[in-house]
Amino acid sequence: MSTDRLAGLTSWNADWSGLRVAVLGLSMTGFSVADTLAELGADVLVLSEAAEEEYERLLPVIGARLELGSLAEVPAVLGEFAPEVIVASPGFSPSHPVIRWAQDSDIAIWGDVELAWRVRDKVLRSDGTPADWVLITGTNGKTTTTQLTATLLVEGGLRAAPCGNIGVPVLDAVRDPAGFDVLVVELSSHQLWYLGQSRAEGELFPYASVCLNLADDHLVWHGSARAYRDAKAVVYRNTRIACVYNKADEATRQMVEEAEVVEGARAIGFDLGIPGPSDLGVVEGLLVDRAFLDDRSRSALELTTVADLEAAGLAAPHIVQNILAASALARSLGVEPEAIHTALQSFRLDPHRIQVIARHRGVTWIDDSKATNPHAAASSLRAYPGAVWVLGGDLKGVDISDLVADVGTTARAAVVIGVERSAVVTAFRRHAPGVPVFEVDAGDTGQVMNRVVEIAAGIVDDEGTVLLAPAAASFDQFSGYAERGHRFAEAVRDWIDRGSADDTGIPPSAL
Helix, strand or coil, X not given: CCHXXXXXXXXXXXXXXXXXXXXXXXCHHHHHHHHHHHHHCCEEEEEECCCXXXXXXXXXXXXXXXXXXXXXXXXXXXXXXXXXXXXXXXXXXCCCHHHHHHHHCCCEEECHHHHHHHCCCCCCCCCXXXXXXXXXXXXXXXXXXXXXXXXXXXXXXXXEEEEECCCCCHHHHHCCCCCCCEEEEECCHHHHHHHHCCCHHHCCCCCEEEECCCCCCCHHHHCCHHHHHHHHHHHHCCCCCEEEEECCCHHHHXXXXXXXXXXXXXXXXXXXXXXXXXXXXXXXXXXEECCCCCCCCCCCEEEEEHHHHHHCCCCCHHHHHHHHHHHHHHHHCCCCHHHHHHHHHHCCCCCCCCEEEEEECCEEEEECCCXXXXXXXXXXXXXXXXXXXXXXXXCCCCCCHHHHHHHHHHCCEEEECCCCHHHHHHHHHHHCCCCCEEECCCCCHHHHHHHHHHHHHHHCCCCCEEEECCCCECCCCCCCHHHHHHHHHHHHHHHHHHCCCCCCCCCHHHC
């Protein structure tokens, strides 16, 4: 098709009729893409290696076609369809045969986020404009910060919705008839890679953006650490008001310095230290804002206290950093400090994020199954030094040696699970030889966590901690990090049930 027509497809009200679009993948995201395009009148062909029964049943109802089968090679039906645009689910890597074919054929490649941006005017605010977008990425802390930001915005009187990689497709939020003032969009590095392929008319112009931190992850998908970093940096492109960055992470500062932004956009830093002007930070137990006030060279605004965060279970250092980042984004949109303080009093972390699942005979059992990479696990272990550390799984191509060298020596012991145990054990032998290491065979996945708990209970000191912070993905043994955490909690409960009553007075059945 002519590039002129593609350039004009930047509104829900544009002429999308008959546009031939191939949609790759039929997950929740893929279905939202197909549903949107079918509603717009496009000619939609969905290609997927598998499909949930519900999606398979609904596709013909909405007017889209489905082709199931291997995508290891470019299927003949795709060539016959001659797509004018391909919209890929985030799981399709840059090296995937279909993505390479599309690039070689000069076919436009979009992700679901670009499509959502192009049709963001379906539901307008009272002033006749679409919702502002706030973009959030980082190796760790994305979901927590996305939830925090949306919570702060709502407390501040704005209609806000968390969406994107958090589990609600952006297209569903864009099409919600209720409408929103702000969409808080969590973006994975995969989604950002696709945004990096956007042609000029498809580029996002976010109100504010943040990359929380950067550490090696998803290297197999991206092909290199540099490619992963470059994908993350896309989050700052064309930011209009506030580029929020982590002062303790040099990579995020460099991303902001190198970003092409709208003239007048400000760089707003955060860390756990004393903030300078245009920063947020911590001063004598107070979280303060020195960025969004008139006299920021001499004054600061109190947002909350570390003591209040401690009472809410939010005082772990990496969670405080997430709170500062979310506060910076909310303050850029005019949310008052009082609203931030109020919202934080009732905010709670998701399950499997440094979740205390039991306290029994002085020992605290913590589920941080969502720590699926070394950077997240390091933050967790720093919050609980001396813990019996449960780790391992699918390492996703990341070398775990640096993690063990940096924080592994602080562990009381290591209990290693997963199919890549040998790499973890070797790292401890080389970099933390004084730490006892115990392996749990990967044979019977249903019993892995029972064995983990038995071993950990025999090692942990009185008043100690057992910490599940795997530093790895879970799919080698479990359906996801949630199942991994659930099985850990279940095993702890079973172990307590077999022993004496909890000395905290909490019935074992309630743990």
